[in-house]
Structures are given as structure tokens and as C-alpha cells.
Amino acid sequence: MNKPIITVENLGKAYRLGQQDEQYPTFRDALVGMAKAPLRRFRQLSGGGNDELFWAVKDVSFDIKRGEVVGLIGRNGAGKSTLLKILSRITEPTSGRAVLRGRVASLLEVGTGFHPELSGRENIYLNGSILGMKKVEIDRKFDEIVAFAEVEQFLDTPVKRYSSGMYVRLAFAVAAHLEPEILIVDEVLAVGDAQFQKKCLGKMQEVSTGEGRTVLFVSHNMSAVTELCQRALLFRDGQLVNSGPTANVVDEYLQCGSSDLKHYFEPNVDADREASLLSAAVHDSSGDSVAVVRFGEPWSVTSSWEVRRPLPLASASLRIFDLSGRLILVSNTVGLPTAFFENPGTRDVTCSFPINVLRPGQYFLTIGLWVRGRGAIDEHERCISFHVSDLPHDPEYTYTAAGNPAAVAPSDWSFRSNTEPALTGGV
Amino acid sequence: MNDGITTTERRNQETSSPHPATDAIGPEKTPPAAQSTDNGANVELVIEPKSGWVAVDFRELWLFHELLWFLVWRDIKVRYKQTVLGVAWAVLVPVFSVTIFTVIFGNFAGLKYELPPELIAVYPVYVYAGLLPWLFFSNAISVGGQTLVSQRQLLTKIYFPRLFVPTATVTSGLVDMAISFGVFAVMMAIYGVVPSPRIVLLPLLILLAWAASLGIAFTLSALTVTYRDFRFVIPFMVQAWQFVSPVVYPTEIVPERYRYFYALNPLAGIIEGFRSVIFGTPFPWGMLCISTLSTAALLVYGVMYFRKTERRFADIA
Numbered sequence: 001m002n003k004p005i006i007t008v009e010n011l012g013k014a015y016r017l018g019q020q021d022e023q024y025p026t027f028r029d030a031l032v033g034m035a036k037a038p039l040r041r042f043r044q045l046s047g048g049g050n051d052e053l054f055w056a057v058k059d060v061s062f063d064i065k066r067g068e069v070v071g072l073i074g075r076n077g078a079g080k081s082t083l084l085k086i087l088s089r090i091t092e093p094t095s096g097r098a099v100l101r102g103r104v105a106s107l108l109e110v111g112t113g114f115h116p117e118l119s120g121r122e123n124i125y126l127n128g129s130i131l132g133m134k135k136v137e138i139d140r141k142f143d144e145i146v147a148f149a150e151v152e153q154f155l156d157t158p159v160k161r162y163s164s165g166m167y168v169r170l171a172f173a174v175a176a177h178l179e180p181e182i183l184i185v186d187e188v189l190a191v192g193d194a195q196f197q198k199k200c201l202g203k204m205q206e207v208s209t210g211e212g213r214t215v216l217f218v219s220h221n222m223s224a225v226t227e228l229c230q231r232a233l234l235f236r237d238g239q240l241v242n243s244g245p246t247a248n249v250v251d252e253y254l255q256c257g258s259s260d261l262k263h264y265f266e267p268n269v270d271a272d273r274e275a276s277l278l279s280a281a282v283h284d285s286s287g288d289s290v291a292v293v294r295f296g297e298p299w300s301v302t303s304s305w306e307v308r309r310p311l312p313l314a315s316a317s318l319r320i321f322d323l324s325g326r327l328i329l330v331s332n333t334v335g336l337p338t339a340f341f342e343n344p345g346t347r348d349v350t351c352s353f354p355i356n357v358l359r360p361g362q363y364f365l366t367i368g369l370w371v372r373g374r375g376a377i378d379e380h381e382r383c384i385s386f387h388v389s390d391l392p393h394d395p396e397y398t399y400t401a402a403g404n405p406a407a408v409a410p411s412d413w414s415f416r417s418n419t420e421p422a423l424t425g426g427v
Numbered sequence: 428m429n430d431g432i433t434t435t436e437r438r439n440q441e442t443s444s445p446h447p448a449t450d451a452i453g454p455e456k457t458p459p460a461a462q463s464t465d466n467g468a469n470v471e472l473v474i475e476p477k478s479g480w481v482a483v484d485f486r487e488l489w490l491f492h493e494l495l496w497f498l499v500w501r502d503i504k505v506r507y508k509q510t511v512l513g514v515a516w517a518v519l520v521p522v523f524s525v526t527i528f529t530v531i532f533g534n535f536a537g538l539k540y541e542l543p544p545e546l547i548a549v550y551p552v553y554v555y556a557g558l559l560p561w562l563f564f565s566n567a568i569s570v571g572g573q574t575l576v577s578q579r580q581l582l583t584k585i586y587f588p589r590l591f592v593p594t595a596t597v598t599s600g601l602v603d604m605a606i607s608f609g610v611f612a613v614m615m616a617i618y619g620v621v622p623s624p625r626i627v628l629l630p631l632l633i634l635l636a637w638a639a640s641l642g643i644a645f646t647l648s649a650l651t652v653t654y655r656d657f658r659f660v661i662p663f664m665v666q667a668w669q670f671v672s673p674v675v676y677p678t679e680i681v682p683e684r685y686r687y688f689y690a691l692n693p694l695a696g697i698i699e700g701f702r703s704v705i706f707g708t709p710f711p712w713g714m715l716c717i718s719t720l721s722t723a724a725l726l727v728y729g730v731m732y733f734r735k736t737e738r739r740f741a742d743i744a
Binding site: 129 | 470471472473474475476477491493494497501504505508509580581582583584585586587738739741742
């Protein structure tokens with residue numbers, strides 16, 4: 001029992017580059033090319049040849065203890081998903097080895113194996129079985145799954161007629177009722193509406209803490225990672241660069257700069273939605289998209305929307321949460337002229353803050369579009385995380401002992417001595 | 428400016444952020460979940476690069492056997508969804524084929540006069556007896572050969588024994604064959620054909636047809652994943668295969684001395700066997716032995732080739 005439940009030693013996965021077809025300008029050239037080297041394509045396809053190798057994962061080693069919940073973070077292409085694919089035995093490593101000591105279930109996609117023509121009921125059985133459940137197990141949990149997914153009335157409807165929300169709910173519900181010892185999860189929370197995401201997070205937390213499962217969790221949602229995981233592994237260019245308590249690793253991840261820190265979202269596929277968030281980014285005073293904004297300096301948030309149908313009464317909203325989930329501040333366009341969403345098209349909305357009142361630390365942004373009386377048209381809860389840098393004058397200083405305020409107002413202080421001439425200063 | 432504020436703490440996140448998970452999990456609270464299902468507790472799974480031939484893991488196939496049935500069940504359920512005629516297609520296809528073959532090959536080309544005299548009158552039944560295994564086989568290899576490519580969604584997202592993908596596709600074809608048998612029974616009644624007592628051997632012949640289809644489907648599906656050219660090759664293959672199988676003509680037109688060579692085609696033995704158990708013609712023991720051997724060879728080779736290449740499926744599918 002003292003052995004780690006997962007041991008990964010020098011694991012690597014290489015892909016061959018340069019398999020794309022050569023371009024022949026004319027049909028005649030293509031024939032000539034084939035005549036000259038008739039077997040070249042054959043060699044390429046059968047995996048021979050001397051193409052360049054690309055290491056998606058390289059020399060990765062780590063141990064995971066029983067019952068640990070570990071977050072894998074890193075930018076797109078850092079190798080997280082490839083690593084999960086190796087650990088789920090979907091693809092074979094090129095080098096190194098991994099040992100898993102327990103029953104594994106992996107969830108790399110929501111609704112793997114769902115068949116659109118089959119009913120909800122049939123898909124629960126099919127998907128459950130594909131995920132590794134026994135039929136008796138599915139029988140036993142069937143009612144629970146249905147209740148969790150909230151699809152009782154549609155159980156005998158083919159899932160192709162489900163709304164995207166219902167589809168995702170059903171798929172997650174099946175997966176959430178797996179009982180493996182090791183659960184491997186890849187960014188499944190990126191789908192579904194905010195309320196359901198919260199429910200999923202809750203379920204994952206329940207599974208990991210209550211039932212003592214070991215969970216490997218890949219996400220770009222730093223809020224979810226921080227909430228769920230005790231430990232995080234940071235990947236960059238296929239290599240493991242840091243591992244430790246989540247807060248520290250998340251910090252490092254957020255601070256390592258990158259040229260494009262714009263966040264892109266899956267457009268909401270629900271055709272009934274009038275608008276959908278495409279991308280969003282946090283900008284500093286010079287207009288660069290950043291992961292870290294300096295305390296006290298101006299900053300802004302720009303979101304890009306696809307407006308499909310006129311929304312004359314819409315207002316954009318921005319909410320900022322701290323690491324512990326406390327709502328720190330809200331800003332919206334209620335009361336401003338809102339003609340902006342009246343015509344379909346793509347729109348950029350920028351909210352500028354003349355000064356940064358957030359105290360140093362990590363924050364999450366919720367971006368939404370609301371219509372009064374109808375609620376959110378589209379809202380992405382805690383979809384972007386950013387960091388406010390330490391105080392410029394004293395990095396050791398924190399506000400915790402000062403009553404733990406939500407925000408700190410950079411303000412002008414003046415000092416006047418009754419015996420000396422006036423003196424002014426500010427933060 | 429400093430009143431009431433100390434600078435002793437470092438990063439406030441560490442002290443103020445709640446980590447419920449950290450508190451709740453101790454090493455003494457290890458999983459109770461494992462016992463509920465199978466013997467997962469002492470499983471040790473080693474993942475490392477493999478090379479060369481890979482043995483079939485029968486224990487694992489057994490562990491996942493329920494999934495195979497679910498995949499078969501899915502294929503059957505889905506096959507005729509959103510078709511107007513539904514299951515009627517399983518009846519119509521063989522009926523049309525019999526009609527065409529009877530008219531063109533039997534009457535125009537005169538192939539039916541090659542038959543023993545007592546069978547000439549029941550030529551349509553004779554053709555149908557050959558079509559039963561043939562349609563199963565040709566359908567199994569044309570759909571089975573593409574099956575890995577058409578289900579790449581599954582291959583790239585989840586692990587399960589890959590051998591199940593073609594197996595499920597081929598096996599679900601047995602249902603179509605069962606329906607065709609219903610039609611066949613009606614036709615036999617109309618033409619007054621009484622099956623011979625050897626009909627009890629029929630399940631064995633079906634098993635042989637299933638095994639031969641599996642062998643080919645394993646090989647073709649693995650080849651199609653790597654070389655998509657096979658998508659274009661398979662239809663031709665099926666067509667050519669039909670001409671070297673006694674579907675529309677009796678085996679008698681193949682010269683005696685080539686018979687055993689001819690039986691290397693598993694379908695030759697199987698179709699002859701089908702006809703023999705129905706019409707009571709002499710049972711082709713020799714041909715069937717050879718066909719059984721070649722089926723076994725095809726199956727073993729198919730499984731081996733499939734296992735050898737399966738580690739690359741997810742990367743190239």
C-alpha cells in the first residue's frame with residue numbers, strides 16, 4: 001500500500017513529422033514522381049524513413065500517491081493530453097515506462113461512444129460499458145445517473161434530439177458514476193453551462209475527497225485546479241518543469257509569460273443562443289495581453305462576442321473572484337447605451353479600470369452577457385485567471401493581517417505637520 | 428501608514444485559501460471504493476513500449492466481454508435506424524440478388540444446366556443457399572475492413588481491446604443472416620425442398636464463415652488504418668472473390684483436379700457445405716477440411732497482424 005499508485009519513469013512520446021504529401025504542380029509530375037520512387041509513400045506510411053521526430057512528451061518522471069488529486073497544467077501543446085493518453089493506454093509511449101497500481105478509468109472526452117441514433121437509456125448502457133462498467137453496475141446506478149443528468153422525461157428520445165446541454169449532462173453523469181481507483185480526466189469541465197460545471201466540480205470533489213480516489217486532472221481552468229487539487233504538475237514543451245503545492249505551481253504557470261494570452265472559447269453550439277463569447281483577454285496599461293497585471297496600474301478586459309440575433313436590451317458583465325471564490329467586484333453596462341448588441345456580427349467589448357484596486361494575488365474572471373428579465377444569454381464562469389503582482393515597493397507585504405480586505409484603494413495620502421511645511425505622497 | 432499591519436506573513440494565498448481536499452485526505456483514509464467492483468485492488472499495469480508480435484491477452488478479452496456484446500447490440504440497433512424499410516432490407520437484398528442471379532446466370536448464361544437434374548428446377552433455392560454465407564461474408568469484410576477508420580472517435584479517446592471493433596461489426600452481421608434464413612425457409616417451402624438430416628451441421632458451417640470473415644476483417648481493418656488505399660481496394664476484392672466462390676455456379680464446373688486448390692478459398696468449402704446440408708448432395712469433406720485449415724490460417728494471421736499494428740492505431744487513425 002505504500003507504493004505510489006502511479007509511477008512514471010522517463011516517459012516519452014515522439015511523433016514523426018513531415019508526413020505531409022509532397023506537392024506536385026501537375027498530374028504529369030505526380031505520375032513521374034510515382035514512377036521514380038514508387039515505394040516512398042509506402043515507407044512513409046508504414047513508419048519507416050528518416051523523418052524528423054517531435055517529442056510531445058519527453059523524459060517525464062513523477063509519482064502519485066494513493067488518494068492524491070493532482071492537476072496537470074501547462075499551455076496548449078505542453079504534452080498534458082498526450083501524457084494522459086499514454087496513461088490511459090490509448091497510445092503507446094516511445095520510451096520510458098509507467099506503472100499503474102489500480103483500476104483505471106479515463107475520461108478524455110465527454111460522451112465517448114455516444115451514438116446519436118440511440119436513446120438516452122441505451123446510451124447510458126453503451127457509454128457506461130465503454131468506460132469500463134459492468135452491466136450490473138450500470139443497472140444499480142441507473143436511477144442515480146438519470147437523476148444527476150436531469151433527463152428523466154427524455155430517456156427514450158434519441159440523443160441526437162437532445163440540446164447540447166442535455167447531451168453533456170447525460171455524458172458527464174455516466175462518467176461521474178464510475179468507480180475506478182484512478183480517474184484520469186481531461187478538460188471535460190470546459191463544456192456545459194456554468195451551473196452544470198459547478199455541479200461537476202462538486203461531484204469530482206466528492207469523488208476525490210469522500211471516496212479517496214486518485215485523480216489526474218488536466219485543465220486550463222485555474223480556479224477548478226486550485227479548488228480540486230492539492231498538488232499540481234506544470235508542463236512546458238513536453239517536459240515536467242515544476243511539481244508541488246497547487247498554489248505555487250499555478251502561480252508559476254500564470255507568471256511565465258507568453259506572447260498570446262488571449263483565451264479562446266468553444267462557441268456555444270446551441271442555435272437558440274443569440275450570442276456567444278469567442279475570446280477574452282486581460283490587458284495591461286500598454287495594451288499587451290498579460291497573465292499578470294501590476295498593482296495600482298490601469299488595466300482592462302476585452303471580450304469578443306458573436307452576436308447572432310439582435311439583443312437590444314443586453315448588457316455585458318464582468319465579475320472578479322479571488323482564489324477562495326469570494327466575489328470581489330462587479331462591473332457591467334447596465335444603464336449605459338446598449339445599442340451595441342442590436343445588430344448581428346462580431347463585437348469587441350472592453351472594460352477599462354483606470355487603476356487596479358485588487359490586492360496582490362490571483363483572480364478569476366466571469367464574463368457574461370445578460371438580458372434583464374431573462375438572465376444570462378451566455379456566461380463563462382471563472383474562465384480566465386490572472387494575477388496581480390506584488391506591491392512594487394515591498395514584495396514581502398500582504399494585507400491578510402490588516403483585516404483581509406477584498407480590495408485596496410490606491411489613494412492619495414497627505415501628511416501635514418503643524419510645525420513643518422506640508423508634505424504629500426501616495427501609494 | 429503602518430498602523431495595525433504586520434509584514435511577517437509571506438504569500439497570503441497560502442494561508443487564506445481553503446484546500447478542503449488537503450484536510451480531508453490522510454494516508455489512513457485509503458480507498459474503500461475498490462472492493463465494490465472486480466479484483467482491481469492488486470492490479471499492476473505496466474505501460475511501456477512494445478515491439479514485434481504481441482500475444483492476445485485472453486484474460487483481458489474476458490474482462491471486457493460485456494463490452495463486445497454492447498458493441499454488437501449497438502451495431503444491430505443502429506443499422507436500420509432512419510431507413511424507411513428498416514429490417515426489410517435484410518430480406519430485400521438477398522431476394523433481389525436471387526432474382527438477378529437466377530435470370531442472368533441461371534437462364535441467360537445457362538449455368539443452371541450444369542447442375543444435377545433434380546436441382547435445375549429449384550435453381551433459385553440453390554442460388555440462395557450460396558448467397559446466405561456469401562452475403563454475410565462480403566458484407567462482413569466490406570464493413571469490417573473500414574470499421575477501425577469509421578470508429579476512430581472511439582480509438583483515440585478510450586482504451587478497450589481493439590480486436591472487439593471488427594469482431595462486433597462482423598458478429599452483428601449474423602442477425603441479417605438469421606433474417607435471410609427466415610426468407611430462405613419460406614422459399615424452401617414454396618419449392619418443396621426438404622433439408623437433409625445433415626442440416627444439424629449448419630451451425631458449424633456458420634461458425635466457419637464467421638471465423639473466416641473475422642480473419643479477413645482483422646487484416647483489412649488494420650491495413651485500412653495505415654493505408655487508406657484499401658478503402659478503394661476492398662470493393663474490387665469483394666467482387667473478385669465472388670467469382671472465385673461458387674455463388675452463382677456449381678463447384679462442378681471447376682475441373683476435378685483443381686478442386687482442392689479451389690478450396691483454399693474458405694468460401695468454396697463453406698458454400699458447398701451449405702448446399703450439401705440443404706439438398707443432401709454428397710458432403711464435401713475434403714474441400715471443407717482444406718477450407719477449415721485456410722480459415723484457421725487467415726484467422727491466426729489476422730489476429731497477429733492486428734495485434735502487431737494496433738499500438739499505432741490511435742496515432743494514425
